[in-house]
Amino acid sequence: MATLPPSTLPGRRLPRAVQHFLHTESAGGVLLLVGAAVALAWANSPWQGSYEALWTTEFAVELGGLRLSEDLRHWVNDGLMALFFFVIGLEIKRELVQGELRDPRTAALPALAALGGMVVPAALYLLIAGGGPGGDGWGIPMATDIAFALGVVALLGRRVPSSLKLFLLTLAIVDDIGAIAVIAVAYTSDLDARALAGAAVGVLTVILLRRAEVTWVPIYVAVGVLVWLATLESGVHATIAGVVLGLLTPACPLAPATVAREWASDLADEPSPGELAGMARLANASVSVAERLAHQLHPFTSFVVVPIFALANAGVSLSADAFEPPGAGAVAAGVAVGLVGGKIVGITSFAWLAVRLRLSRLPDGVGWGQLVGIAALAGIGFTVSLFIAGLAFEDPPLVAAAKAGILAGSFLAAAGGTALLASTHRAVAP
Numbered sequence: 001m002a003t004l005p006p007s008t009l010p011g012r013r014l015p016r017a018v019q020h021f022l023h024t025e026s027a028g029g030v031l032l033l034v035g036a037a038v039a040l041a042w043a044n045s046p047w048q049g050s051y052e053a054l055w056t057t058e059f060a061v062e063l064g065g066l067r068l069s070e071d072l073r074h075w076v077n078d079g080l081m082a083l084f085f086f087v088i089g090l091e092i093k094r095e096l097v098q099g100e101l102r103d104p105r106t107a108a109l110p111a112l113a114a115l116g117g118m119v120v121p122a123a124l125y126l127l128i129a130g131g132g133p134g135g136d137g138w139g140i141p142m143a144t145d146i147a148f149a150l151g152v153v154a155l156l157g158r159r160v161p162s163s164l165k166l167f168l169l170t171l172a173i174v175d176d177i178g179a180i181a182v183i184a185v186a187y188t189s190d191l192d193a194r195a196l197a198g199a200a201v202g203v204l205t206v207i208l209l210r211r212a213e214v215t216w217v218p219i220y221v222a223v224g225v226l227v228w229l230a231t232l233e234s235g236v237h238a239t240i241a242g243v244v245l246g247l248l249t250p251a252c253p254l255a256p257a258t259v260a261r262e263w264a265s266d267l268a269d270e271p272s273p274g275e276l277a278g279m280a281r282l283a284n285a286s287v288s289v290a291e292r293l294a295h296q297l298h299p300f301t302s303f304v305v306v307p308i309f310a311l312a313n314a315g316v317s318l319s320a321d322a323f324e325p326p327g328a329g330a331v332a333a334g335v336a337v338g339l340v341g342g343k344i345v346g347i348t349s350f351a352w353l354a355v356r357l358r359l360s361r362l363p364d365g366v367g368w369g370q371l372v373g374i375a376a377l378a379g380i381g382f383t384v385s386l387f388i389a390g391l392a393f394e395d396p397p398l399v400a401a402a403k404a405g406i407l408a409g410s411f412l413a414a415a416g417g418t419a420l421l422a423s424t425h426r427a428v429a430p
Contacts, residue, residue, distance in 0.1 A: 089246015
């Protein structure tokens with residue numbers, strides 16, 4: 001798969017794994033937009049009844065005495081999205097071990113900016129909608145959709161320096177950590193202690209397998225499925241299982257890449273099958289398990305899972321009477337204001353404090369105007385915001401209002417961020 005062009009900023013080239021991640025996310029954002037547009041058009045067409053009929057169709061899986069029955073939308077949200085969050089867990093692990101989050105001083109700016117980008121939107125939401133029936137939706141405007149945001153950045157091309165792209169990626173990853181914590185703590189109820197204990201045993205099994213240096217992938221897949229099932233039954237949202245398993249995946253290679261290169265140079269002109277097999281194993285060991293899995297699964301989650309999620313969840317009726325139920329208008333306004341204004345104010349102010357207190361500094365070649373533009377793009381809170389909206393509310397009118405606020409806020413954030421980044425580029429261009 002093609003990668004982004006090398007950075008034009010002197011002395012700063014993004015690592016290949018990061019380039020691949022950015023490219024896949026930005027390309028996946030196009031399909032995400034298509035899925036959302038199709039869902040929105042379908043839900044507002046004369047065939048809108050068939051939209052809900054499809055996604056509320058029950059689908060059951062039976063194995064012996066075990067029966068698991070969910071509608072199609074929940075299979076997407078609880079099943080396919082667990083794989084999406086597994087990839088997020090892999091990327092968080094890579095950042096913690098090898099990326100920007102490894103160095104506390106480097107991580108301080110995007111981490112504190114992300115904190116501001118979560119706290120301020122939630123506070124604005126509560127200020128607008130906290131006193132009514134929609135008060136539980138405060139977590140909705142906290143999220144940043146990295147695929148959409150990077151898609152906009154890709155359209156801007158060289159006008160966005162690589163250091164700013166890396167800042168946005170790191171900020172979004174910290175944002176994901178916050179969203180995962182919110183889902184696990186605030187949107188989990190009625191815990192089943194036995195199922196939760198079963199999930200914990202599964203996680204412990206994975207840890208023991210790792211310590212025993214077991215590398216047979218099928219056994220990890222089997223244990224991972226059991227952890228997912230136990231988490232689903234426990235009352236904790238099943239996607240948390242994906243995150244935990246991703247964080248447990250080794251992010252360091254078993255063998256240095258230099259050893260693999262030396263072996264390859266020492267191979268005879270006509271190597272034996274045994275030598276080739278040994279070389280293949282060594283080459284495989286020179287890339288971490290986390291990086292290999294991310295390379296294999298990230299395109300699937302970006303090009304298949306997330307667009308299907310958008311198709312299943314973005315369909316909302318935009319009729320005027322959708323905001324008439326109690327609290328619906330406040331929910332929509334709170335989400336939109338939180339995404340647009342809250343992200344800009346929160347990210348920019350917390351970043352300014354980090355620089356002012358000398359905890360960190362702005363990325364190379366980045367001015368405050370560009371950082372405000374990136375803060376605006378962080379208000380594109382599509383995928384995870386839609387996901388949290390489905391967890392926060394059981395009342396369909398409130399869910400629909402939250403989705404309308406997400407769509408409006410994300411569109412305004414994309415337009416505003418694009419305009420700010422384009423104008424600041426012209427201002428600094430020679």
